Structure formats: C-alpha cells, structure tokens
Amino acid sequence: AQSVTQLGSHVSVSEGALVLLRCNYSSSVPPYLFWYVQYPNQGLQLLLKYTSAATLVKGINGFEAEFKKSETSFHLTKPSAHMSDAAEYFCAVSRPSGNTPLVFGKGTRLSVIA
C-alpha cells in the first residue's frame, strides 16, 4: 500500500527565511503527488501537483516542489517565508491511473516568526 511520510510535525522559520517541508513517498511506480495547505477551520487548498510532466513543479503563493525518483521525495520549498504562510501543509499521493483516493501524510505545521 502506498504511504507518505512527512518529516517534522512542526517547522518554525523566521519571516523572510527559506521554507523547506519534507515529504517522502513509498511507491514502486511514480505516482501523482500533491501538496495541500489547510488554514484553521478551512478545507484543503491545492498548492501544487506533480503529474510526470516536469520534475520541478511551481505552485501558488511562491511555493515549488521537486520530484526526485531516486530519493522517493517531493519536498516543498519557498525562498522567503511570509507571515501568511503559517498553516498546516499536507503531502499526498494518488494512484497513477487518475482521480482516485488520495493518501495523505500526517501534515507539518508551519509557524512563521516575525
């Protein structure tokens, strides 16, 4: 069964610093990969998705992620953190066949310090 591991349940960065949220997946076949963000009392919003078109994926709000098959990783980065980036971030994997149930990691809470 597919699984997703997010290293670090809580990450704290200073405003303007690099954001790095780690995600590793277990799959024998490169899947579709996603990063979602969840603000308090809200649903999940898609940040970006990998669907094999390009290994470096750019998303909304200045976020990007790089798919590395050899490392089975899909880490999320942003060069400069803003206070508004404080939220819960989830990495998820789908089966390669298309719309199917997502398997989520446990999430990483990002705090941004002024």
Place this chain on the structure above:
Amino acid sequence: DTGVSQDPRHKITKRGQNVTFRCDPISEHNRLYWYRQTLGQGPEFLTYFQNEAQLEKSRLLSDRFSAERPKGSFSTLEIQRTEQGDSAMYLCASSFISGAGASDEQFFGPGTRLTVL
C-alpha cells in the same frame, strides 16, 4: 460556482445518536470523495462516487457508516449509533474526470466537525 459546500459545519451529538452530513460538490464535477481527519492526522479516505455509483469503500467505513449520492449531485454521509471515536472532521472533495483523461485535482469543502459526547 463558489466551490464545494458542506452542511452543517459543526455537529455536537450524544453517543448512540445518528447523524447525517451533506456535501454539495462543484456542479460539473462527477466524482465525489469523503475523507475523515482526526486531530494531528492527515485526511483518511472513506469512500468515493462517480456520478451516483459508489466505486470504493475504505475499511475505515464500518457498517455504521453509509453514504449515498442518489442523483449524482449532492451526497450524504450518515453515521448510526455514533461513538466517541467518530469525533473528527469529515471532509468532502469533488473532481471531474473525463473520458479523454483524468483531471487529478480534488477540490475540498470546509468540512463538518463532529463532536460525540
């Protein structure tokens, strides 16, 4: 269209009572998913529909849970004889899949937070 909506947003009930949640997907979306999210965890898949057909159910979906999408539009999730362990956020998501290829983006609603006392 304003996105996926869920009703109610919050529900408090006593153990043993039945509850029903509703999800209205984005109007042109033919797939609808239910997930459950507990504190400190990511969402976990429960079940999903394509149009009115229920295509898959997770082992998490015990026989106390039932979901329907009678006309291929809105969906309901019912929990019978609620237990304290059912306390969670129940998330609905929808997407569109066409014959020419799958769109793989699921749009999530705000969720229904259930508290079982």
